[in-house]
Amino acid sequence: MRQGSQGIVGSFFHAPQQGQLEILDDVLIVVGDDGIIAAVLSPDHPDRMREEIRLSDRLHRLPQYQFGLPGLVDLHVHAPQYPQLGLALDEPLEVWLGKYTFPLEAKYADLDFARRRYGVLVDDLIANGTTTALYFATQDREASKLLADICIDKGQRALVGKVVMDDPAACPDDYRDMSAEEAVADTRDVIAHIRNHPRNRSGRVLPVITPRFIPSCTDAALAGLGALAAECDCHVQTHCSESDWAHHHVLERFGITDAAALDGFGLLTGKTILAHSNFLTDADMDRLIARGAGVAHCALSNIYFANAVFPLRHALEKGVHVGLGTDISGGPSASMFSACLTSVQSSRLLEDGVDPARPAPERGRANSAIDLVTAFHLATAGGGVALDLPIGVLAPGYHFDAMAVDTSAEDGAIRLFGGESPGDIFQKIIYGATRANIANVWIDGVPVRVRPTAAA
Ligand code: GUN
Ligand code: FE
Numbered sequence: 001m002r003q004g005s006q007g008i009v010g011s012f013f014h015a016p017q018q019g020q021l022e023i024l025d026d027v028l029i030v031v032g033d034d035g036i037i038a039a040v041l042s043p044d045h046p047d048r049m050r051e052e053i054r055l056s057d058r059l060h061r062l063p064q065y066q067f068g069l070p071g072l073v074d075l076h077v078h079a080p081q082y083p084q085l086g087l088a089l090d091e092p093l094e095v096w097l098g099k100y101t102f103p104l105e106a107k108y109a110d111l112d113f114a115r116r117r118y119g120v121l122v123d124d125l126i127a128n129g130t131t132t133a134l135y136f137a138t139q140d141r142e143a144s145k146l147l148a149d150i151c152i153d154k155g156q157r158a159l160v161g162k163v164v165m166d167d168p169a170a171c172p173d174d175y176r177d178m179s180a181e182e183a184v185a186d187t188r189d190v191i192a193h194i195r196n197h198p199r200n201r202s203g204r205v206l207p208v209i210t211p212r213f214i215p216s217c218t219d220a221a222l223a224g225l226g227a228l229a230a231e232c233d234c235h236v237q238t239h240c241s242e243s244d245w246a247h248h249h250v251l252e253r254f255g256i257t258d259a260a261a262l263d264g265f266g267l268l269t270g271k272t273i274l275a276h277s278n279f280l281t282d283a284d285m286d287r288l289i290a291r292g293a294g295v296a297h298c299a300l301s302n303i304y305f306a307n308a309v310f311p312l313r314h315a316l317e318k319g320v321h322v323g324l325g326t327d328i329s330g331g332p333s334a335s336m337f338s339a340c341l342t343s344v345q346s347s348r349l350l351e352d353g354v355d356p357a358r359p360a361p362e363r364g365r366a367n368s369a370i371d372l373v374t375a376f377h378l379a380t381a382g383g384g385v386a387l388d389l390p391i392g393v394l395a396p397g398y399h400f401d402a403m404a405v406d407t408s409a410e411d412g413a414i415r416l417f418g419g420e421s422p423g424d425i426f427q428k429i430i431y432g433a434t435r436a437n438i439a440n441v442w443i444d445g446v447p448v449r450v451r452p453t454a455a456a
Pocket of ligand 2: 076078239275327330
């Protein structure tokens with residue numbers, strides 16, 4: 001073991017492939033001082049394990065009843081919307097944006113207002129086991145920098161985008177970019193701030209080019225951001241084909257689908273994440289695959305604002321990169337465990353009759369259901385593939401972003417009665433884990449949270 005490296009001993013679950021749970025039983029994970037996993041040693045090699053433990057600077061042993069998981073990757077979070085989590089969800093998307101969301105987001109231009117709320121959000125996401133988050137900040141340049149600074153200081157892996165919304169026909173005058181040029185210049189400034197930040201030398205926090213969605217942007221802004229994406233080689237995020245209203249706006253404006261229009265502006269790249277994407281055609285999916293772009297599947301929010309179910313299994317079978325997102329606050333839960341469950345549940349609602357001898361009245365699409373392990377895969381490894389980052393898997397070469405789940409926490413919602421197989425324990429964790437169960441969270445091997453009661 002190299003100097004500065006550490007060892008974590010315990011049993012871990014991860015899902016490097018769709019539908020395949022791997023149980024790492026009583027292993028030693030060796031993490032270098034760069035936060036990258038150097039080795040995963042099984043008890044089949046007791047001598048090597050003993051030697052690594054002897055050489056380790058620090059050793060953490062998961063106590064009995066604790067199990068390790070890779071950290072969760074939330075591919076779609078509107079950071080400023082956290083204060084309205086659970087509010088105003090009876091409105092349609094376009095009303096919700098204008099009446100509640102834009103006025104709330106506008107308040108973040110006051111950096112003191114922003115600081116407190118962003119701090120609470122980042123702490124809460126980490127406490128829920130979200131080690132990586134892809135954030136929409138707000139239209140305001142300085143508040144977007146502040147969100148990045150807070151993630152840097154709290155140690156969360158984060159991708160942060162200043163939101164671009166410059167079309168005066170769609171955005172209020174007191175909350176928009178005043179021109180396409182200014183929107184692109186401010187985006188460039190935030191990218192430089194994050195990339196040159198003295199405490200972000202590891203690049204754990206990354207910048208993201210973030211046109212809010214086509215309806216809020218002029219053609220000039222979309223073209224300018226596409227050119228910037230090519231120039232800066234940074235991530236891109238936006239909403240795509242979310243609701244009927246948003247989808248039809250693009251069809252009427254350009255005569256082509258949302259995904260095709262984004263591609264025309266140079267906004268579909270190997271580092272692009274499209275939130276929602278409910279109404280992608282097969283040709284759109286082929287286009288995403290050709291570009292290497294990914295989808296942030298936000299199953300809970302889709303129930304509210306899209307009245308739609310993204311055809312997840314079809315997209316996966318075609319080879320689209322997909323991860324999961326909470327879409328705070330369109331999705332009223334900050335938990336990526338909950339995002340896993342909702343993605344399983346909504347996939348079941350789309351499923352047509354499974355017995356060819358007794359065809360059910362048509363209600364969706366055959367072969368739509370996904371299993372729990374696939375949902376967990378998408379919330380971890382799948383998010384990593386979509387972001388093109390080595391995260392979400394507990395194997396050499398990946399960042400050690402992980403959590404320890406305490407299945408015995410009395411104030412948690414996991415109940416083991418004895419006799420459960422490891423696979424049973426995994427299912428109970430995904431169905432029951434709350435922040436009360438999350439005893440430790442590591443990002444790049446650094447303990448970013450130790451549950452307060454665990455220290456007592
Ligand atoms: N489309 C444009 N902006 C938003 C937003 O803030 N939330 C959701 N769910 N959809 C959007
Ligand atoms: Fe969203």
